[in-house]
Amino acid sequence: MKSSQDAYGKQLLDEYLGQKKTSEIIERDDNLILTGSEEGMYFTEYEEWSEAEREAIGKARGKTLDIGCGAGRHSLYLQNKGFDVTGIDNSNGAVRVCKMRGLKKALVRSIEEIDKFPKNSFETILMLGNNFGLFGSRRKAKNILNQMSRITVENAQIIAGTLDPYQTTDENHLSYHRLNRRRGRMPGQIRIRVRYHRIVGEWFDYLFVSPAEMEDILQGTDWQIKEFIGSSDPNYITVIEKSVLPGKS
Amino acid sequence: MKSSQDAYGKQLLDEYLGQKKTSEIIERDDNLILTGSEEGMYFTEYEEWSEAEREAIGKARGKTLDIGCGAGRHSLYLQNKGFDVTGIDNSNGAVRVCKMRGLKKALVRSIEEIDKFPKNSFETILMLGNNFGLFGSRRKAKNILNQMSRITVENAQIIAGTLDPYQTTDENHLSYHRLNRRRGRMPGQIRIRVRYHRIVGEWFDYLFVSPAEMEDILQGTDWQIKEFIGSSDPNYITVIEKSVLPGKS
Numbered sequence: 001m002k003s004s005q006d007a008y009g010k011q012l013l014d015e016y017l018g019q020k021k022t023s024e025i026i027e028r029d030d031n032l033i034l035t036g037s038e039e040g041m042y043f044t045e046y047e048e049w050s051e052a053e054r055e056a057i058g059k060a061r062g063k064t065l066d067i068g069c070g071a072g073r074h075s076l077y078l079q080n081k082g083f084d085v086t087g088i089d090n091s092n093g094a095v096r097v098c099k100m101r102g103l104k105k106a107l108v109r110s111i112e113e114i115d116k117f118p119k120n121s122f123e124t125i126l127m128l129g130n131n132f133g134l135f136g137s138r139r140k141a142k143n144i145l146n147q148m149s150r151i152t153v154e155n156a157q158i159i160a161g162t163l164d165p166y167q168t169t170d171e172n173h174l175s176y177h178r179l180n181r182r183r184g185r186m187p188g189q190i191r192i193r194v195r196y197h198r199i200v201g202e203w204f205d206y207l208f209v210s211p212a213e214m215e216d217i218l219q220g221t222d223w224q225i226k227e228f229i230g231s232s233d234p235n236y237i238t239v240i241e242k243s244v245l246p247g248k249s
Numbered sequence: 250m251k252s253s254q255d256a257y258g259k260q261l262l263d264e265y266l267g268q269k270k271t272s273e274i275i276e277r278d279d280n281l282i283l284t285g286s287e288e289g290m291y292f293t294e295y296e297e298w299s300e301a302e303r304e305a306i307g308k309a310r311g312k313t314l315d316i317g318c319g320a321g322r323h324s325l326y327l328q329n330k331g332f333d334v335t336g337i338d339n340s341n342g343a344v345r346v347c348k349m350r351g352l353k354k355a356l357v358r359s360i361e362e363i364d365k366f367p368k369n370s371f372e373t374i375l376m377l378g379n380n381f382g383l384f385g386s387r388r389k390a391k392n393i394l395n396q397m398s399r400i401t402v403e404n405a406q407i408i409a410g411t412l413d414p415y416q417t418t419d420e421n422h423l424s425y426h427r428l429n430r431r432r433g434r435m436p437g438q439i440r441i442r443v444r445y446h447r448i449v450g451e452w453f454d455y456l457f458v459s460p461a462e463m464e465d466i467l468q469g470t471d472w473q474i475k476e477f478i479g480s481s482d483p484n485y486i487t488v489i490e491k492s493v494l495p496g497k498s
Contacts, residue, residue: 025282030447031444031447034274035272035284195282196282197282197283197421198280200280
């Protein structure tokens with residue numbers, strides 16, 4: 001990402017260097033604007049996370065890849081537990097913050113670039129904090145899930161958080177679902193950009209899916225849902241396990 | 250204001266009816282975006298106000314006009330003290346909230362329309378919460394100050410809050426001052442709009458002035474500064490008194 005557009009990274013840097021809590025501003029392509037996270041959320045410690053998130057990270061095992069690592073809250077927690085963990089983020093600023101905070105393996109790399117990792121590199125892929133959304137679209141998800149299969153070992157897992165877009169009565173969101181259906185997008189496929197001070201980030205797609213939609217996306221890939229964590233909430237986390245059919249790999 | 254653009258009013262209504270605290274999002278015409286107020290600020294009670302604001306409102310006397318009354322925090326305080334107070338705001342939603350909260354005299358009226366009030370209507374004009382800014386520009390301020398002279402009694406006063414734009418080292422603001430100078434505007438004359446959910450408010454000018462600039466604006470009008478309250482802070486409040494020269498009225 002061009003640093004002139006790295007609104008998210010600049011905000012994380014300011015928050016880290018200035019020791020002040022901020023809340024990011026997200027703009028959606030229907031003009032909706034909202035503050036996208038609780039103040040200081042990206043720098044929270046284990047004790048401040050939701051019960052579901054604490055349970056989910058407890059399931060990490062082996063070499064771990066944290067996709068969209070942000071300020072490194074999940075990666076640093078695991079590193080402190082002795083894990084070999086690599087954090088990647090497409091934001092320069094985010095990765096700089098991770099390094100300043102002591103994360104040993106932090107790379108500027110987007111989810112589209114994970115095929116740069118060698119075969120069998122990881123046993124766990126973390127996509128917490130709604131980062132299932134980084135798949136962006138149904139088609140891109142299937143594509144990337146195949147790459148994930150290649151860079152992970154046999155018994156690998158993906159631990160991914162998302163939000164069921166249908167658990168809302170907010171007309172702002174319901175009308176957006178209708179707009180998306182009209183233009184042939186998944187209802188929960190939001191096109192957003194981050195704004196911070198005078199920096200206007202690039203538009204990108206972020207995908208919220210229901211459990212049924214997630215199952216549909218995994219259909220035909222090497223991955224299947226093993227477990228839902230905290231599934232009564234709009235936010236939920238899924239443990240997805242690799243299940244290569246005999247003879248397929 | 251067309252209700253389809255009344256982002257500010259819709260936010261106040263949602264906050265009041267939903268009993269939830271919100272923080273407004275302000276966009277400036279150089280793409281700067283920020284949350285413009287503390288959460289729930291428009292609904293704060295006397296005890297939560299700054300010392301300067303509490304001191305300032307203690308100076309109100311006689312029939313009072315509260316310009317840009319918002320959710321009515323200042324007007325309601327004075328009404329409860331037995332004042333005859335009229336709150337005006339150009340936001341429909343804001344005035345609806347004031348009425349629901351029990352403000353007896355609340356009108357949808359902008360600062361440009363105060364000449365609709367009869368001669369000698371008020372003894373105090375309140376422009377707290379940085380509402381000196383509603384003057385918008387140097388020229389408009391002089392114009393409106395003349396109307397204010399007409400609708401107020403002889404010993405009237407204006408109690409107005411603003412922010413000294415030069416008390417900053419933030420490059421976002423310093424570069425905006427330069428931009429404004431280049432286009433012939435006062436450095437602290439910001440062009441902003443309020444955004445709330447999918448509502449994009451209209452652009453409007455809001456004026457921040459240093460004490461010297463305020464004196465310059467009052468030059469040649471019937472008004473002069475009597476007192477500064479809390480002037481060591483970037484935010485300060487001024488008591489401006491009517492001082493018609495002999496023979497002038």
